[in-house]
Amino acid sequence: MTNKFALSDINRYAVTQLNFMGGFAGKMASQGEKSRSSHSDALQDAQVDERDQVESSTIALPSHVAGSGTLDRLVENARDYAKASTAENTNKAYAADWKHFARWCRLKGTEPLPPSPEMVGLYLTDLAAPTNGAPALSASTIDRRLSGLAWNYAQRGFNLDRKDRHIASVLAGIKRKHARPPVQKEAILPDDILAMVATLPYDLRGLRDRAILLIGYAGGLRRSEIVSIDHGKDDTPDSGGWIEILEDGAVLTLNAKTGWREVEIGRGSSDQTCPVHALEQWLHFAKIDFGPVFVRTSRDGKKALETRLNDKHVARLIKATVLKSGIHAELPEKDRVALFSGHSLRAGLASSAEVDERYVQKQLGHASAEMTRRYQRRRDRFRVNLTKAAGL
Numbered sequence: 001m002t003n004k005f006a007l008s009d010i011n012r013y014a015v016t017q018l019n020f021m022g023g024f025a026g027k028m029a030s031q032g033e034k035s036r037s038s039h040s041d042a043l044q045d046a047q048v049d050e051r052d053q054v055e056s057s058t059i060a061l062p063s064h065v066a067g068s069g070t071l072d073r074l075v076e077n078a079r080d081y082a083k084a085s086t087a088e089n090t091n092k093a094y095a096a097d098w099k100h101f102a103r104w105c106r107l108k109g110t111e112p113l114p115p116s117p118e119m120v121g122l123y124l125t126d127l128a129a130p131t132n133g134a135p136a137l138s139a140s141t142i143d144r145r146l147s148g149l150a151w152n153y154a155q156r157g158f159n160l161d162r163k164d165r166h167i168a169s170v171l172a173g174i175k176r177k178h179a180r181p182p183v184q185k186e187a188i189l190p191d192d193i194l195a196m197v198a199t200l201p202y203d204l205r206g207l208r209d210r211a212i213l214l215i216g217y218a219g220g221l222r223r224s225e226i227v228s229i230d231h232g233k234d235d236t237p238d239s240g241g242w243i244e245i246l247e248d249g250a251v252l253t254l255n256a257k258t259g260w261r262e263v264e265i266g267r268g269s270s271d272q273t274c275p276v277h278a279l280e281q282w283l284h285f286a287k288i289d290f291g292p293v294f295v296r297t298s299r300d301g302k303k304a305l306e307t308r309l310n311d312k313h314v315a316r317l318i319k320a321t322v323l324k325s326g327i328h329a330e331l332p333e334k335d336r337v338a339l340f341s342g343h344s345l346r347a348g349l350a351s352s353a354e355v356d357e358r359y360v361q362k363q364l365g366h367a368s369a370e371m372t373r374r375y376q377r378r379r380d381r382f383r384v385n386l387t388k389a390a391g392l
Contacts, residue, residue, distance in 0.1 A: 086151075087224065089311075097148030115153050117164035120146070124167070128174045139179040146171065184374075186328075186339040188318070188348035193217050194273060196321035204285060205301045209317050211282040212294060213345070214275035215250075216314065218265045220349040220364045223314035223342030225254055229293045231283070236291055238308070243279075243293060250276045254365075261365050315342045343375075350375035 059079045061067055083091065098112075104123055105112045127137045127145065137145070146162065153160040162168060188196070197213055200206040216226045228240025229252060235242065241254035249266040268274030283293070286304035296305045319337045322328075328336050350360050350372060361372040 089224065093144075094148040094151050097145050098152040101145075101149055101152075113156065113158070115158050115160045117161060117166040120149065120160065121166035121170040124170050124174065128178055136178070139175045140182065142174060143171065185341045185344050185347065187351040187375075188217065188340065188344045190348075190352050192322075192325070192327050193348065195325035195327065196318075197273075199321050199324040203301050204304065205297050207278070207282045207285055208294060208297065208304075209321075211275070211278040212314060212317060213321070214268075214273070214278045215265065216342075216345040217348055218268075218275040219252060219263045220346045220360070221252075221254075221263070222256075222346065223311040225256060226314055227292075227294050227309045227311050229254075231288055231290055231293055236308075239292075245276065245280065250279065256365050263363060263365075311342070318342060318344060347375045 059082055060075060061071060065071070086094070101123060102112045104126070105119065108119075108122075110116075110119060124142055124146065127142050128139070130136055146167070150160045150162060160167075162171075193213060197210050200210050200213075212226055215221065216223070219225075225240060228238070230236055230239040230242045233242045233253070240256075241252060244251045244253075249264060252263040252265065254261055254263060265275055267276045271277045279293075283289070286295070286297075288295070288304060291306065292308040294309045296307045296309060297303060298305060318340050322336060322340050323333060328339065331339075346364060350364060353360050353363075357369055357372060360376075361369055364372060364375065366372045
């Protein structure tokens with residue numbers, strides 16, 4: 001009889017039996033039984049992952065159209081464009097959201113497809129008040145998870161109605177009960193960036209990292225924007241923009257979240273603090289005149305390679321130089337590292353530039369002044385005193 005069952009049938013049967021015996025397994029299962037259970041879970045996870053990968057390729061020819069070499073290439077190109085419609089980090093986050101939800105559904109004895117508002121509402125509840133001892137997620141993270149699920153359902157040809165009462169009312173209750181003000185990362189101020197840059201050596205890696213920090217700070221750039229810059233226009237397919245060095249500064253043309261925009265970075269008051277000079281030094285000694293601006297170096301640090309840096313390098317660089325420079329030395333190392341991230345560069349420019357707010361807004365590429373104000377950590381909140389203006 002065994003040879004009549006598919007592997008998936010065997011696994012489902014095994015999981016059913018394990019769930020039925022769950023009450024006894026906690027007290028009586030041996031180490032060998034736990035190993036077999038883990039193996040079964042691993043097989044189920046692998047099957048869920050494989051099925052999700054197949055389902056995610058939703059762009060295909062209509063069933064009544066015969067395939068051909070030309071049409072197949074167009075389908076592949078269309079899939080590439082669809083994938084490029086959202087940022088790489090967003091795609092990774094959405095994939096992780098779906099994987100977590102699919103596994104949660106399996107453990108509860110159901111499937112993620114078709115969408116069930118009732119089960120999604122229960123999933124959100126479990127994220128806010130876990131029953132398995134896991135840490136509760138913040139209301140903002142849960143809201144982002146829901147956005148990830150809605151996106152994944154849309155890619156699979158389904159519509160998840162976020163206004164359904166089973167979802168909307170639960171999410172509203174979570175926000176009302178658990179919502180907290182957003183935790184903002186610390187801004188890197190002028191003295192901080194100078195101290196961080198001073199910790200870097202004057203070898204090839206040091207020149208590169210110095211240019212990264214100063215360009216990122218003066219341009220108010222996101223870490224993904226920093227590493228996506230090319231030397232020239234259309235140098236590489238994965239370029240997020242290019243840079244042009246002029247007599248008075250540098251102009252970055254970026255393909256950002258809000259569309260194409262230009263970022264002007266003027267020359268500084270001295271070569272030691274000038275972001276444009278730091279960039280010129282890096283490009284000269286790294287012999288870069290084409291392709292990605294910020295690339296990896298050889299193990300001995302004497303040669304620039306062709307591989308573009310990952311945006312995580314920027315975050316690691318910020319945290320490492322914060323520790324070396326002694327910023328917030330009164331705090332434990334773990335707390336100091338947690339205070340800063342890639343966004344600290346953007347917040348630093350917004351908080352430090354003594355210019356009209358609209359210029360900062362333009363530099364950061366924000367659509368509204370309100371968004372820019374969120375980045376201004378030491379903004380003069382009482383510049384306009386409505387209390388006195390009202391006669392009190």
